[in-house]
Amino acid sequence: MLTGRAFKFGDNISTDQIIPGRFAHLRSNLPELAKHAMEDAAPTFVARVKPGDFIVAGSNFGLGSSREHAPLVIKMAGVKAILARSVARIFFRNAINVGLPVLLCHTDNINDGDELEVDLKAGTIRDITSGSQLTFSKIPEIMLHILDEGGLLPYLEKYGDFKL
Amino acid sequence: MGKTLAEKILSTKSGAEAKAGDIVVAKVDLVFVQDTTGPLAVRQFRAAGFEHTASSLEAILFLDHAAPSPNRELSNDHMLLRDFAYQTGGMLSDVGEGICHQIVAESLAKPGDLVIGADSHTVTAGGLGAFACGMGSTDIAVALGLGRTWLRVPESVRVSLSGRFPSGVFAKDLVLYLIGQIGADGATYKALEFSGDSAGAMSISERLTVANMAVEAGAKVGLFPADEATRDYLSSQGRGDHYQPLFPDDSADYGQIIDINLAGLEPVVARPHTVDNIALARELKGTKVNQVVIGTCTNGRLDDLAVAAKILSGKKRHVQTRLLIAPASRGVLLAAMRDGYIQTLLEAGAIILPPGCGPCLGLHQGVLASGESCLSTANRNFKGRMGNPEAFVYLGSPATAAATAITGEITDPREVL
Numbered sequence A: 001m002l003t004g005r006a007f008k009f010g011d012n013i014s015t016d017q018i019i020p021g022r023f024a025h026l027r028s029n030l031p032e033l034a035k036h037a038m039e040d041a042a043p044t045f046v047a048r049v050k051p052g053d054f055i056v057a058g059s060n061f062g063l064g065s066s067r068e069h070a071p072l073v074i075k076m077a078g079v080k081a082i083l084a085r086s087v088a089r090i091f092f093r094n095a096i097n098v099g100l101p102v103l104l105c106h107t108d109n110i111n112d113g114d115e116l117e118v119d120l121k122a123g124t125i126r127d128i129t130s131g132s133q134l135t136f137s138k139i140p141e142i143m144l145h146i147l148d149e150g151g152l153l154p155y156l157e158k159y160g161d162f163k164l
Numbered sequence B: 001m002g003k004t005l006a007e008k009i010l011s012t013k014s015g016a017e018a019k020a021g022d023i024v025v026a027k028v029d030l031v032f033v034q035d036t037t038g039p040l041a042v043r044q045f046r047a048a049g050f051e052h053t054a055s056s057l058e059a060i061l062f063l064d065h066a067a068p069s070p071n072r073e074l075s076n077d078h079m080l081l082r083d084f085a086y087q088t089g090g091m092l093s094d095v096g097e098g099i100c101h102q103i104v105a106e107s108l109a110k111p112g113d114l115v116i117g118a119d120s121h122t123v124t125a126g127g128l129g130a131f132a133c134g135m136g137s138t139d140i141a142v143a144l145g146l147g148r149t150w151l152r153v154p155e156s157v158r159v160s161l162s163g164r165f166p167s168g169v170f171a172k173d174l175v176l177y178l179i180g181q182i183g184a185d186g187a188t189y190k191a192l193e194f195s196g197d198s199a200g201a202m203s204i205s206e207r208l209t210v211a212n213m214a215v216e217a218g219a220k221v222g223l224f225p226a227d228e229a230t231r232d233y234l235s236s237q238g239r240g241d242h243y244q245p246l247f248p249d250d251s252a253d254y255g256q257i258i259d260i261n262l263a264g265l266e267p268v269v270a271r272p273h274t275v276d277n278i279a280l281a282r283e284l285k286g287t288k289v290n291q292v293v294i295g296t297c298t299n300g301r302l303d304d305l306a307v308a309a310k311i312l313s314g315k316k317r318h319v320q321t322r323l324l325i326a327p328a329s330r331g332v333l334l335a336a337m338r339d340g341y342i343q344t345l346l347e348a349g350a351i352i353l354p355p356g357c358g359p360c361l362g363l364h365q366g367v368l369a370s371g372e373s374c375l376s377t378a379n380r381n382f383k384g385r386m387g388n389p390e391a392f393v394y395l396g397s398p399a400t401a402a403a404t405a406i407t408g409e410i411t412d413p414r415e416v417l
């Protein structure tokens, strides 16, 4: 069970907003890079986010560049899961590969700052602030297995290859 | 039931009867990274305990995004990739050779290949009939080591093209129009497959432009059949033996069909800050532009420079509008010099940048000032994309870009043709 606050974002938050290209020189220095997470979408995000919080977004979250640094810096900022109506496909794979859960659900009625309780196994999200309950859709089994191991490298260490 | 192009290629590569919706493990032919995603891929490759890249694939490392490097951090990243190439025997495409997707198209990708790259515009090679898609660094690292990756076989949307482009209207206008119609997530997780007589009549460069932007509608791949134009292109690159014809089956299952008549199109521009925010170029007349960029993996090829040179011949750029040209590869630059386009563009007031990504992603070479606007032939206009979140990026064809460079405001190229 995960609990934390919602950080609400709109539709079409690109990886350029999540971690701008102008910081590409920091990509081999992840702790420095992570200080700029979400900077062009919410400049004060890193200062305000607390370990365990959630990013709650509209549709097509993470569109654009394939930079895996985007889910990495979100995870390093302490975010425990991303809830979105939809996510772009490369970002989706990358998030799972770095062990950051992506929960696809109707996020419209979750407000910024709401307290959420997420049950990853049951597939449910409770909005404690509003009292409402949501379910999120299943993701492909292979992604679930990767997520269960904490990411693609630990998955590979355990299974040695892709297991369908 | 017959197969779509996506199903055909993934069936071959997985050795299974791949149908849309299936998850397959497939053998990859070509794997590449570039200088902003490569260092993490190399570290993940080593963390996974791999020492050699799989012998069944070609591995290439491109230094193109920060080329030449603007600072020591990126220089160190370049050194890391060069060292990795030397140690593993991977191919290195060093600073100055050009953009990964252009070189993949010129020299490496074949029809029917499975190509994965640590760059979202890997889809470009779909213009040659390769199943080419972008992934992140860890997926790429694992594919480099194993020689395989997992994929969900995408549902395919058929985009059926008829008619001919009117004068002043180009492949870029077509793909911007399509994205405007279906939206920036209109093809998420799907394949866009282009077909029809007019797709067959398109040059490879035009197909590469269209396939390149498939990802801007969220698509996993943008695929063209491999036909005689593909064969001729491959022969012209000295690799005619890489050709094999590839077409979808007549009875393939396309969930959605989009018909577009090219004759009905006009020059289109994407406005800040999403690619689906399109307008007609003529509707944006009066929009001041401080910088014009012609280049990138979308529109930095010889035909693009030829169109720009034709429009700018004997003219001068607007005094308040900088004009930056970045040829997509060394080969493109050499051909453009041979054909006189570089001379024409320089005389018109252009700045010629080295082959590479140039100002496209805001690392170097043409970062915009706050409040400035740019019209670029690139594929993305996201907030902050060109290095400044307080700047504005518009996207258009090379013809629209050249016309805009002359007037200093967004201009329908038909006004100056």
Ligand code: SF4
Residues within 6 Å of the ligand: B065, B099, B100, B101, B119, B121, B296, B297, B298, B356, B357, B358, B360, B361, B378, B379
């Ligand atoms: S030209 Fe632009 S879009 Fe193309 S690979 Fe380079 S940075 Fe990416």
